[in-house]
Amino acid sequence: MLTETQDLKQTSAGSHTIDLTINGKHTTLSIEPWVSLLDCLRDHLNLTGTKKGCDHGQCGACTVLCDGKRVLSCLTLAVMKNGADITTVEGIANGEELHPIQQAFIDHDAFQCGYCTPGQICSAIGLLKEGKANSRAEVKELMSGNLCRCGANVGIIDAIMQVKDGGSYE
């Protein structure tokens, strides 16, 4: 990692060349230091599944997985993530087969307008990987960084509980 980051080259007009693996696909791009990972994904790579909500780290709509951990792409500079492995909502299904969390969101009506959903889904996958939520109360607490203004929160927590408990659901 250290060697890779030290190799980071400066190109014209303050841009830097970075390597990212996004949804399993390796990408090299030239980017200005002030471009957030969110804008990099949406505007430079045309991956518009990740949503811009508040752009200030308050809503969680921009959540992606970075080296397996859920982070806010709006408060991350793309240039800081040279060499990282990024997973967005576009990268979680297995071909035509939905990720269990995606299916559970459908099963439990876990969205209405859908704007927060990509962030909710990436956050839920991060939460399940972390393995720290053992009860419904803990799932709620550890999902508090993702706001849903439609009020689908009960369905969202139901969906996560279903996958967490391997099919059972309260």
Next chain:
Amino acid sequence: MNNFGYKQASNIDDAVTLVAASEKTSFIAGGTNLIDLWKYNITNPAELIDINHLNELSNIEQLENGGLRLGAGVKNADTAYHPIVEQKYPLLSKAILAGASAQIRNMATNGGNLLQRTRCYYFYDPEVPCNKRNPGSGCPAKDGYNRMHAILGTSEQCIAVFPSDMCVALAALDAVVNVSGPEGARSIPFKEFHRLPGDRPDLDNNLKKNELITSIDLPEKGFEGNYSYLKLRDRHSYAFALVSVATTFTLDGSIISDARIALGGVAHQPWRSFEAEQFLEGKTASEENFALAADLILKGAKGFGDNDFKIKLAKKAIIRNCLMALRPETQLPGAQPAA
């Protein structure tokens, strides 16, 4: 929002050298506060020095004196869930997990947590005066909306609060902050790290120019037996504290032999009253004594209108959290009040 340059430091000395390039050069670690401040036009860095890849900052290691060293670059989540922190310093683990959201805790570093800025709404609005942001321009908070503001240690110039949860626990645990700078390395006791606003509210802490936090040391004593962190806020989760309390006790039967009580959300720094802690030592762990200690902690507390309620709230929170520290097994996720 301005454009800025970007460099990666290759080691601590390199970082300290690179950051001295100009007044507007800053370190960047997690970026969760800095990028936000930049987007609001509160800070306008000319260049950012990325310290995320410094191996020297990225470890948690046991010290020969029985303590624990937390690397400044370790993420808040990795600190809170570290097995030694969970077992030996559960107060710190609870306090970290009461702050921000899971995503932000995965990004934010220990060093950055100490350096986060106030969330005072006037500080965050570049269109209005603020002595912290623009020294000498005035403080609209004193006569304005001040529900979230300080009740202790305020000055004529500033009534902002320091928003960290993690630091409230670090204050209670008597942590030590290790820094490196142009004049070498030094260690700062936690109670001397942050400062009250006085007539220099632009200064949040006592770091010298171009110093970098490298680690935070926890003493051997972790208070794993009797501890509690209580956080009261306008939402159940993912909101800054109106009042928070970190309490630890060493008990000899029902007699307190060592008490620590630190408050968050009430001052420009985590607030401790050594007078109150000394009062409790040798006393019975009872609600009556906790109430007397609370009065000592809140001696001189002053509201500014919207935040008058915090004085009463803090008193109740102190008493309740002291009772919760007697039964830490009753604590709920997110530092909620126990039933």
